[in-house]
Amino acid sequence: MxxxxxxxxxxxxxxxxxxxxxxxxxxxxxxxxxxxxxxxxxxxxxxxxxxxxxxxxxxxxxxxxxxxxxxxxxxxxxxxxxxxxxxxxxxxxxxxxxxxxxxxxxxxxxxxxxxxxxxxxxxxxxxxxxxxxxxxxxxxxxxxxxxxxxxxxRAGGPLLTAPPAPSAAGPVDACAEIVIGAGEFTMGTTTDPWALDNERPAHPVSVPAFAIEMFPVTNARYLEFVTDDGYRRRELWTEEGWAHRVAADLTAPQFWERDSDGTWWRRMFGRTVALRAQQPVVHISFHEAQAFARWAGKRLPTEAEWEKAARFDPATGTTSSTRYPWGEDEPTATQANLGQRHLEPADIGAYPDGASPSGVQQMFGDVWEWTSSGFHAYPDFTMFPYPEYSEVFFGGDYRMLRGGSFGSDPVAVRATFRNWDHPIRRQIFSGVRLARDVA
Missing domain, CATH: 1.20.120.450 (dinb family like domain)
Structure with missing residues (x-):
């Protein structure tokens, strides 16, 4: 042996x-x-x-x-x-x-x-x-x-190549929701050997019942917001968000372009391509995500809600301790769009094999998802191995992003991984998933 x-x-x-x-x-x-x-x-x-x-x-x-x-x-x-x-x-x-x-x-x-x-x-x-x-x-x-x-x-022609991201096998409901029941779950980790300090330690968090959308918001849905004058309607934006929208003259997601006949296109790594309707919208800031959520009559999930939707198994009432919804193995080509396998998000519904225990899909890869939470230490946080990774960033105006994008590698993405950025940033591969309260 x-x-x-x-x-x-x-x-x-x-x-x-x-x-x-x-x-x-x-x-x-x-x-x-x-x-x-x-x-x-x-x-x-x-x-x-x-x-x-x-x-x-x-x-x-x-x-x-x-x-x-x-x-x-x-x-x-x-x-x-x-x-x-x-x-x-x-x-x-x-x-x-x-x-x-x-x-x-x-x-x-x-x-x-x-x-x-x-x-x-x-x-x-x-x-x-x-x-x-x-x-x-x-x-x-x-x-x-x-x-x-x-x-x-960068300006100029394409320097990178990759095959197109997949589409769903059949029609999907872009607005479908999953209701996550009220109760406690374990947030963060104490057992993952490669988790970074801000993911630690594991601690109980009680979350009221909420609904979260099964998929990230698509280009088609976001285009409805754009054509409904979402960028000109002051009531949809926070004071800070509106001030930035005006100062930066935001009128659509970054890299979107509209031609003379009203057709929308997206610039993607040196190529101009037709807007792909069922693809998750990408390159939007926190302020844009928040305004869209208000327009849609919903809100952004909190960081705790996002992680509970990714890890909690309603059938057993327990929180998964594995790195991914499917276990410890790194994702296959049928489970998530990660690792720069494609140079774009995949259409919603393309990865049913990667669903969370609650049934929420495409939580890993495709686009980073803005949450409403700021960046703070977990209870009993211990800095390790140096303060410049997390500690110096706690507080401020940062907003948390979860899930990873098509440009994230599996080694740097897991159910407990925490990413953060300023709310005005949109050069990152960021999108949005909506949530709402459940009475």
Whole structure:
């Protein structure tokens, strides 16, 4: 009988996750040097900054902190510190050129895999069950999604390709709802070894009964809001939202265009395509999502409602402790639109195999979903392993997003994962799912 070494199995899994992230980084940066150096938007870093920053974070944590090895390039630490330089200023820094950035990240990865090979993946909280290696893989994939958003913002023809996202096998009701009964569920996690500090600890939360829509809001439904003068009706917007709508002159989701005969199109990674009616609307801000919800006579779900709809099983009255609704296995092509498999959301109803225990569909992938909640620590929160991941962002005007997008990798998406951004942001792959109170 063959006895499998758990640490050897974990090392192989971590190697595969890190390798997958690097393959995606390479694909996103295998473009002309001029494109890598250019600042495509003041909201985003030059792609070459992201590339070297990925390597620098990996060096800091895996080579120096875990491996206790001498620095490869300590002179880069300040240059690629995300808190020292705003995104809009990074193009003016003395950055590594593309060839230097590629060579540096490759050198770091070779050393990091050496560290992984000899690391003890038990005992120490930083390395236990591979946490810090998974943290670095998640960090790289998060930057890959950011770089994908930069590709969407760039002018010019397409540089990326992918097959079209799937459609549903048959007709679906875009407004269908699932009622989630009142009661307590367990929010967050204490057991997921790769969960980040803001997802911890698991704690009971009591949620009144509510209804949540089975699918994210589609382009067709959102277009009704646009054509009903939703962007001009002050009563649908909060004071803050209206002020931003006016100042930014918002009239439709970002990247929507209307031609002279009134037909709507969407610009997508260098291509202009017809608006796909049953696709979830993407590139809307929190303020737009909130105004749409009011127009529809509903509201945004709270973060707790979203997680309960994703994890609570009404048949057993228990909260699932698995990473995904279907278990621990990473999603297949029939369960969720993740990992940049497609460069767009899939039509609603395309992934019935990925439904939550409550029957809510497409909660993972396609579009990040705005919730009404701000970003706060859970009870008994403990910062780990550094305050700049979560703690420094608590409070402020941030709003929580859940579920991941077509640009999110499975390693960085799970039922407890928490994402946050400013309510005006819409260059991210963000959409909306509606909820309402149930008496």
């Amino acid at each position: 063959t006895v499998t070494d758990p640490q050897m199995t974990m090392r192989a899994h971590l190697d595969a996750v890190l390798t997958r992230a690097r393959a995606r980084t390479t694909a996103l940066t295998d473009i002309a040097d001029t494109e890598l150096r250019h600042q495509h938007s003041p909201l985003m870093s030059p792609l070459v900054w992201d590339l070297a920053h990925i390597g620098n974070q990996e060096e800091l944590w895996l080579i120096r902190e875990v491996g206790r090895r001498e620095p490869l390039r300590a002179d880069l630490d300040e240059l690629y510190d995300a808190f020292r330089h705003t995104r809009s200023s990074r193009s003016g820094l003395p950055l590594l050129d593309p060839d230097q950035a590629r060579a540096y990240t490759a050198q770091v990865r070779a050393r990091a895999l050496e560290v992984l090979e000899g690391a003890d993946l038990s005992g120490d909280p930083l390395t236990d069950r591979g946490f810090v290696f998974a943290m670095i893989a998640q960090h790289e994939q998060q930057h890959d999604e950011t770089m994908l958003a930069t590709h969407q913002l």
